[in-house]
Amino acid sequence: MSGKQNHERDTKNVGAQPHFGQTAPEIQPYGTVSHLLPLGLEEPVRLEMTEQLNQLLADTMTLRDLYKKSHWQVAGPTFYQLHLLFDKHYNEQVELVDAIAERVQLLGGVSIAMAPDIAETTRIARPPRGREEVPVQLSRLLDAHQVIILETRKLARRAIELGDDGSNDFLVSEVLRTNELQVWFLSEHLVKVPLVEARETSSAAGAA
Ligand SMILES: [Fe+2]
Secondary structure, three states: OOHHHHHHHHHHHOOOOOOOOOOOOOOOOOOOOOOOOOOOOOHHHHHHHHHHHHHHHHHHHHHHHHHHHHHHHOOOOOHHHHHHHHHHHHHHHHHHHHHHHHHHHHOOOOOOOOHHHHHHHOOOOOOOOOOOOHHHHHHHHHHHHHHHHHHHHHHHHHHHHHOOHHHHHHHHHHHHHHHHHHHHHHHHHHOOOOOOOOHHHHHHHHHO
16 A cells, blocks of 8 residues: 555544644735724724734834843843843733734734744844843843833824723833833943942042
């Protein structure tokens, strides 16, 4: 019996045989929304919101990955605390990514998902593959946060205009507040304060 005949016999007679390698057309193209959903939000509203939420999703996924890159590649005397802080922020961004993507889906849209599509869509500048100094890492992360914060505030206001109160609440309460808090934690690392000897003490010692 040939291999082909063997295969045919197996798939016909063994009910538990998994069916591998299947393909079919997409069930919903990217950039569309389901026509009718019992949400009280018209199709054009959901189209605009899902498009903007997908932009926010691409930027948030990029910031999430920038945090992991920073977590792995950080160097210097603050290695340990920043290694931990970057991972904490990464995990919080992971939560936001999931919530934004699921908001797109519940509005009837299709969430952007894969790395090449994210790279084409994000507004956050691409960092080099290599390692960078801590102040540069922090500056990059803060710039990325700023992109997200500005677009989140704008989108939250637009959601109110369109009557999408659920998106407004989510954008302000979760996305905006999380990003604002993370900006504070990063920014405090860029304040130049003495580590060992206070500035006034050292100048007084110099004058004596
Ligand atoms: Fe790790």
